[in-house]
Amino acid sequence: MAIYNTSSDSANTAVRALLTKIGEYYLGRSFNTGSGKGKKDWIEIRETYFESKCIYCEENNLKLQIEHLIMFNRKEYGLHHPGNIGPVCSDCNKRRRDENKKFLNWENHLKQICLERNELDSFERRKAKILFHINESEYKYPNLSETEKHSIRVIANSLYENIKMESEKSLALYKELDEAFVKN
Numbered sequence: 677m678a679i680y681n682t683s684s685d686s687a688n689t690a691v692r693a694l695l696t697k698i699g700e701y702y703l704g705r706s707f708n709t710g711s712g713k714g715k716k717d718w719i720e721i722r723e724t725y726f727e728s729k730c731i732y733c734e735e736n737n738l739k740l741q742i743e744h745l746i747m748f749n750r751k752e753y754g755l756h757h758p759g760n761i762g763p764v765c766s767d768c769n770k771r772r773r774d775e776n777k778k779f780l781n782w783e784n785h786l787k788q789i790c791l792e793r794n795e796l797d798s799f800e801r802r803k804a805k806i807l808f809h810i811n812e813s814e815y816k817y818p819n820l821s822e823t824e825k826h827s828i829r830v831i832a833n834s835l836y837e838n839i840k841m842e843s844e845k846s847l848a849l850y851k852e853l854d855e856a857f858v859k860n
């Protein structure tokens with residue numbers, strides 16, 4: 677549970693909802709990983725494609741969480757789609773950052789984990805397995821053109837700014853109504 681909610685929180689949630697709907701558009705159906713076909717997809721990806729192991733460290737005795745390889749946010753605009761998810765342990769689900777405090781993409785995140793664990797010799801094999809899942813598996817991630825990616829960015833940024841603005845407008849309206857009806 678959040679300790680402090682801001683208009684940015686609701687705007688980020690709206691962007692993730694948009695990225696979910698666009699992912700479902702390309703998939704051609706709902707992708708709810710909590711039930712139904714989406715849950716079956718998640719279990720198959722976790723257990724069959726990745727053998728119930730974390731995609732980054734390959735540990736298998738941990739509770740595995742869903743990781744969006746192309747981050748599911750307004751910076752990378754990764755879609756909620758079966759080809760964009762993989763199982764990760766809680767430690768590996770904390771995306772590493774670069775020297776400028778920016779989150780690493782999945783490939784550099786994998787490389788950093790392999791370095792930290794002194795397993796750099798496993799990097800190429802793990803990377804190939806993830807790339808196969810993204811590009812060639814039955815759950816293949818949509819091969820978006822630069823125009824499609826740009827369109828998603830423009831729409832997501834507009835949605836983000838509009839939700840933040842609506843939140844601020846709602847607060848201003850509340851203050852006006854409070855002043856007119858409650859305090860008089």
